[in-house]
Amino acid sequence: MAYINGIGIVSPQLTVESKGFPTEVMEYTADYLKCIEPAYRNYIDPIQSRRMSRLIKMGIAAAKISMADAGCTMPDAIITGTGLGSVEDTEKILSDITKDEKFLNPTPFIQSTYNTISSQVAIQLKCHNYNSTYVHRTFSFESGLIDSLMQMEEHTASQILVGAIDEMTMNHLQITRRIGQWKMEPVNNLRLLENMTPGALAGEGAAFFVLGKEKNGSAYANLKDVKTCINIKGSFNPNKEISTFLGNNGLDARDIDLLILGNNGDCENDPIYAQFADHYFPGKALAWYKHLCGEYHTATGFGLYAAACILKNRVYPEILHLNKVQPKKFENILIYNHFRNTNHAFLLVQGF
Amino acid sequence: MSKRVYITGIGIVCAIGNDVPETLLSLLAARSGIGKITLFDTIHKDVLPLAEVKMSTSRLLQELEHTGAKYLTRTALLGMKAAGEAVRSAGFRKTDGYKTGLISATTVGGMDRSEDFYAGFLENPAGGRLIDIINHDCGDSTERIADFLGIKDFVTTISTACSSSVNAIMLGSNLIKTGQLDRVVVGGSDSVTKFTLNGFNTLMILDKTGCHPFDENRAGLTLGEGAAYLVLESEACVMAGHKKVLGEVSGYGNANDAFHQTASSPDGTGAFLAMSKALKMSGLDSAEIDYINVHGTGTQNNDLSEGIAMERLFGEHVPPFSSTKGFTGHTLGAAGAVEAVISILSIEHGVIFPNLNFTTPMKELRIRPVSALNLGHAQIPHEIRHVLSNSFGFGGNNSSIIFSKCEAKSIEQ
Numbered sequence A: 001m002a003y004i005n006g007i008g009i010v011s012p013q014l015t016v017e018s019k020g021f022p023t024e025v026m027e028y029t030a031d032y033l034k035c036i037e038p039a040y041r042n043y044i045d046p047i048q049s050r051r052m053s054r055l056i057k058m059g060i061a062a063a064k065i066s067m068a069d070a071g072c073t074m075p076d077a078i079i080t081g082t083g084l085g086s087v088e089d090t091e092k093i094l095s096d097i098t099k100d101e102k103f104l105n106p107t108p109f110i111q112s113t114y115n116t117i118s119s120q121v122a123i124q125l126k127c128h129n130y131n132s133t134y135v136h137r138t139f140s141f142e143s144g145l146i147d148s149l150m151q152m153e154e155h156t157a158s159q160i161l162v163g164a165i166d167e168m169t170m171n172h173l174q175i176t177r178r179i180g181q182w183k184m185e186p187v188n189n190l191r192l193l194e195n196m197t198p199g200a201l202a203g204e205g206a207a208f209f210v211l212g213k214e215k216n217g218s219a220y221a222n223l224k225d226v227k228t229c230i231n232i233k234g235s236f237n238p239n240k241e242i243s244t245f246l247g248n249n250g251l252d253a254r255d256i257d258l259l260i261l262g263n264n265g266d267c268e269n270d271p272i273y274a275q276f277a278d279h280y281f282p283g284k285a286l287a288w289y290k291h292l293c294g295e296y297h298t299a300t301g302f303g304l305y306a307a308a309c310i311l312k313n314r315v316y317p318e319i320l321h322l323n324k325v326q327p328k329k330f331e332n333i334l335i336y337n338h339f340r341n342t343n344h345a346f347l348l349v350q351g352f
Numbered sequence B: 001m002s003k004r005v006y007i008t009g010i011g012i013v014c015a016i017g018n019d020v021p022e023t024l025l026s027l028l029a030a031r032s033g034i035g036k037i038t039l040f041d042t043i044h045k046d047v048l049p050l051a052e053v054k055m056s057t058s059r060l061l062q063e064l065e066h067t068g069a070k071y072l073t074r075t076a077l078l079g080m081k082a083a084g085e086a087v088r089s090a091g092f093r094k095t096d097g098y099k100t101g102l103i104s105a106t107t108v109g110g111m112d113r114s115e116d117f118y119a120g121f122l123e124n125p126a127g128g129r130l131i132d133i134i135n136h137d138c139g140d141s142t143e144r145i146a147d148f149l150g151i152k153d154f155v156t157t158i159s160t161a162c163s164s165s166v167n168a169i170m171l172g173s174n175l176i177k178t179g180q181l182d183r184v185v186v187g188g189s190d191s192v193t194k195f196t197l198n199g200f201n202t203l204m205i206l207d208k209t210g211c212h213p214f215d216e217n218r219a220g221l222t223l224g225e226g227a228a229y230l231v232l233e234s235e236a237c238v239m240a241g242h243k244k245v246l247g248e249v250s251g252y253g254n255a256n257d258a259f260h261q262t263a264s265s266p267d268g269t270g271a272f273l274a275m276s277k278a279l280k281m282s283g284l285d286s287a288e289i290d291y292i293n294v295h296g297t298g299t300q301n302n303d304l305s306e307g308i309a310m311e312r313l314f315g316e317h318v319p320p321f322s323s324t325k326g327f328t329g330h331t332l333g334a335a336g337a338v339e340a341v342i343s344i345l346s347i348e349h350g351v352i353f354p355n356l357n358f359t360t361p362m363k364e365l366r367i368r369p370v371s372a373l374n375l376g377h378a379q380i381p382h383e384i385r386h387v388l389s390n391s392f393g394f395g396g397n398n399s400s401i402i403f404s405k406c407e408a409k410s411i412e413q
Helices: A054-070 A087-099 A106-112 A116-125 A137-153 A170-179 A238-248 A270-280 A300-313 B020-028 B057-064 B074-090 B111-123 B138-149 B164-177 B194-202 B235-241 B269-282 B300-314 B332-349 B408-412
Strands: A002-010 A077-081 A130-134 A159-166 A205-212 A221-230 A258-261 A285-288 A332-339 A343-350 B005-014 B100-105 B154-158 B183-190 B226-233 B247-256 B291-293 B386-392 B397-404
Touching: A002 A054, A002 A137, A002 A300, A054 A087, A054 A116, A054 A159, A054 A205, A077 A116, A077 A137, A087 A106, A087 A170, A087 B111, A087 B194, A106 A116, A106 B194, A116 A130, A116 A159, A130 A137, A130 B154, A130 B247, A130 B397, A137 A159, A137 A205, A137 A221, A137 A300, A137 A332, A137 A343, A137 B138, A137 B154, A137 B164, A159 A300, A170 B111, A205 A300, A221 A238, A221 A300, A221 B154, A238 A270, A238 A343, A258 A270, A258 A300, A270 A332, A300 A332, A300 A343, B005 B020, B005 B074, B005 B164, B005 B235, B005 B332, B020 B332, B057 B074, B074 B100, B074 B111, B074 B138, B074 B183, B074 B226, B100 B138, B100 B164, B100 B332, B111 B194, B138 B154, B138 B183, B154 B164, B164 B183, B164 B226, B164 B247, B164 B332, B164 B386, B164 B397, B183 B332, B226 B235, B226 B332, B247 B269, B247 B332, B269 B300, B269 B386, B269 B397, B291 B332, B300 B386, B332 B386, B332 B397
Parallel strands: A077 A130, A077 A159, A258 A285, A258 A332, B100 B154, B100 B183, B291 B386
Antiparallel strands: A002 A205, A002 A221, A159 A205, A221 A343, A332 A343, B005 B226, B005 B247, B183 B226, B247 B397, B386 B397
């Protein structure tokens, strides 16, 4: 377990400006939900940021916001998760080498390396401590959290900066649309569930958290446990996994006050969430968040932010309601996410 | 909970061998795997050397006979081949009830096929075969390997540039120590691609004549490809299976140089810290390290920074060391695991494999690498008990790990 002592979120919502979960909701009719970028000069030396690509700037800004929020100046570890790293830089090189292999610019190659954000944050902080990057689809951020919790347990770190970063570009949207991942037309994010069609609404974001062994004065919640389950040839048994996961934490399904689901508007994916909720958590309050940030490999970063804000403020914002049930208490929130029924993940977050 | 982490299996495919026995033979024969580019078309074809695996992608496909294999990337195929060998050598059954995971590292993932896709896509947004892009991301190769091995209790992928697979071994060891897994296949896979070749070329750190690690006249690194995996098991697992143990993971450290995105600090801070942390965890005295398999890429910057860090840490008594990248090339995300396998072979056979292409000591350093095959002489111990292996990457991601010989009786205690 670890306390969430600080949070920094760059997202398609007004999350940088807001103290706590934003009260004003951004409505879009768009191909994908794009981040509202902060004024980078507040976080990065303009001379340095000039050469940085967008994802790197968003990541560093979110990291710095979370550290200021937690009052943390030097973490014992920096861990990031990203499904695709800097897509913009990767595309730049792919397109350059297709045309000509001469006169290439080194900057996109350097920035395309998946660990660029965790190392850039280390360079800026002069932080020589543990540093790692996970790059496994929708397990990327969760793996970083598992590593963090293990380091807390092993007493090798007492303050960890952990982040979730992914971006979307028009080229990448075009390609992944052809694969069938996204809706083919622009959609209204607040009406995402009104017309259930194939494909999700794509998004992006940078979410950083300062986790602590001790809680600070402004702590949000307690990240109790995280579990990832791969479904290979039907190996995922939700009944067994959820009861073991809750059981290991001294809980059962009745103790969960609110279930935060990863619904993304894809008529092929969302029924899995409904079945899961009906089956194991009947009658419970259900929330969702991907209409606010879109779907991407590390979107649970936004989900964890929502859970932490709910537990800290003991307020359940209406924009997150997926059903009409109100949580009876603000003690235990379970976040459940899955990616194409292959990567399933649970996060247990507790109030205090 | 397991205090100790044992190595019960190893597997490798790299420029000097398609498996462990072939790799060992090349190491003993001081035979380099560096040669001409044959796998893809590039203007660098006759200019820059590469250390390619001597198996075409179609031969890998044939050998693995995996259903749906035509969709697979070279990174996934190399990974399946090496991880399959590691699992066979450890000899465990998938169904024995022990919680088993896979942690794989890569820096390019499915880039070899993304390049093909992009050429078509740039001509026409509806162009490019989708089959060439669906396996682009790093997690794909790991899931293919997991599927191939039947591993499903824990799966993840790490990418910290050239230190990636040491971090995979570290995470796997931690998962065993905390009791979350009983057994874990750890390592990495990276194929050579036009993407990485051109990327490194823009940094002007590729040696046209093949790398000369720790040589005064070194002129850069040589890219390689390959995959290597170790099977790590807990004490309980090893005892129940009466396993032959190849060694143990006795210490590791991860530190960040926090200096520059691509350059190492002049005083080798990150390297020094990573090695110090590994030594501290192992509880070994620095004099007990019998051999260091250095990162030794052959770039001006790395070798100087790493050399200074070794002199800082070990003082007048720097252990015998060599870079084996003259054999395998720099296999990037796989390098830490490739060198872990070589380190274990060093322990198993009591041999220090030579640092190829070395002639002139670096003027800034007092130390020089072991440059001829050494089967033990006055300065070098006959028995290799503890090997320190370094892997340092872009972004200052530095990791060091110590592998130790394991006596049968010490396992029973």
